Amino acid sequence: MNIVLKGAIGALALLPIAPAAEAKPPALAWHDCADGLECARMEVPADWAVPSREKITVGLAKLPARDQARKKGVLLVNTGGPGEQIPILRQGKKYFADLTEWFDVVIFDPRGFGSSSRIDCPIPAPSATEWVFPNKSAYNAYAAKNRSFGQACAKAAGPLNGNLNSWQIAHDMDAIRAILGQKRLTYLGNSHGTALAQAYAELFPRKVGRMYLDSVIDHTTTSLRTWLERRAKVLERNFGRFAAWCQSTATCALHGRDVTAVWDEVIATARRRPIPAPGAGPDVTINDTQIVSRFHVSNEAAWERLAGGLAQAASGDASFFAKVEGVPDPDLSRVFLCADFPYPGYDRLKRLETALRRDTRHIGWRTVWPMAYHCAGLPPTRTWAPRPIKAAGLPPVLIANGEHDDNTPPGDGRRLASVLPGARYLPAVGGHALYLTGHPCVREHVHRYLTTGAMPPRGASCGPAT
Known part of the structure; x- marks a missing residue:
């Protein structure tokens, strides 16, 4: 999104920390936390740009591999959101059951959520009954409420204020990789979890083992x-x-x-x-x-x-x-989302709507507005905005998007596959979250790739799930 947009949310470039010899971190103290899961907590810097200052905790949960003696390692998972993750593993173990044939499946609550150092925003985020703002006055009224929410939330965030973006979480992910004793990260990311993956790939390309990215949200396009x-x-x-x-x-x-x-x-x-x-x-x-x-x-x-x-x-x-359908995102999600994808104000969006109406006149032009619902009026913060990605030394990454998914469209997946060295794009007929919704063809390719490194043949595709 010229998402380091001129005049958008005050973007502050965050620079990767210079690599250093990796000290062996202390082992995690895993404990049974019901439903077949083991849980643990670890300490990380609140701000990886100044790691010697305040610390926070990150909560993890593990669904252990069925045969510990034969497992291939650890698979770190983020299902998207941004939002709390551990309840998804707890309630949806069946979606990950196949993976426990080969891996300990580990999931973590991102900073600010759930069992990690949690931010409880003192006032709720505003809600609107429609994605499309009918006029500027309606937009401004909503933006004022969202600004008040964001300001109150920032005060409650303490050391996490300004430190909620994919750059910070990518560093958390690398700390998780290290404390789990993994030389390289094996990762499955869905939706916003693919934005985290893109940050990790840019910051730590040589620490990636295998990555499967599902329903990619492109973080490399600046237009x-x-x-x-x-x-x-x-x-x-x-x-x-x-x-x-x-x-x-x-x-x-x-x-x-x-x-x-x-x-x-x-x-x-x-x-x-x-x-x-x-x-x-x-x-x-x-x-x-x-x-x-x-x-x-x-x-x-x-x-x-x-x-x-x-x-x-x-x-x-x-x-x-x-009738208003759908469940609103958790309040804090919009703070993360708009730090990763800063968004412009009403006048520019209205011009973009006019431009999109020329080619998508019935309903496609609507896509201008959902991000404004999240971002309108939020106070400035440090962002990790979209940028061309540089990932020298990154091993081949497998990517799949659903052809009918307008939230994370196939063009996003194809774009990312074209700029990551050696990446392979797998077209699939379907919607959002192909692996997690059980698309059998996609799951077969993903399991083969994660366990052997074998990519789908060039030209391979998956038809509708049956």
Whole structure:
């Protein structure tokens, strides 16, 4: 994102610490923490730029390999977020069970979360009922609330204030690698976990063993428009897929109609005058930005309901779009996210929306706004903003993105594979988190790579999960 954007959140370049001879750290004191997990805590600097100052703790959990005598080592995992990780391992052990044939699977709560030195923000982050801000006054009102949240959170952060970004966590990851006795890091990163991986690969390329990156969020592109266009195009294609499904599916509420024309008319109507939503109350109306925000077209499981809601709105009742779906991110997540991807203000975003509407006019242009929901008004902090990556000595990395994922689009994975030496990109038909959602073809390639180093053959791809 010119995400070291001119005039964006005050970015402070953080420089890698000069390498030194690695002292052997003390062993971790693992203890049983229920559900088949072992837990431990370790101490790391609050700020790796000045490691002699305050210390914090990082909490870890381990799902031990089934046969300790035959295991291949340790696999460090981050499933994304940014957010608490250990409960994901605890509640979703089945997703990692295959990996315990070969590895101790270790996961850690990032600094600020869960069992690590935790930040409890004294006021909650603001929430909005739509991703797309209808006008500048609405954006400014939201930004003011988000600024108050960020300022209060910064005061509560203590030594972690300004030290929540992927540069810091990459150093935490290297400390974890060392304390686990691993000469090189074996890593599985999903979603935001791939941003951590990109920081680690740049800072410690020769300490990487094998890395599988799933649903990559590209941290190497400095053009915000380019970065957003990838998302916009996938979202627009998903709208096209929805329209085609409706044409071929007799149970679709819009079957036999021009879905695109219906959409255009509903949006134009709601823009001129919000559509009544009597099912939500006698005075409730729904405008165009609310419909665009709540039309979750990338979720194929929702297509039947979306078609029904759109047909209902076309008849003058937008009650379906009065419902707000989805779970908000943890408050602290936005602080991390916006330190890794600083974002500009309303005027520039509105110009980008206008530009994206030329090629993705139905819904793809919406992708300009979700990051603004997180970042609008947050106070300046030290950032680790996107930059061209340099990773001399990095071994080959395996990368896969879902072709229908507009959150972390395939263009992000292809971009990263093109700039990492020896990396291999595996196209796959699917959405977000291919490995963790059980895509069998992807999992087969990942297991082979992590255990033997063998990449998928050039030109290999994975079709839909069955």
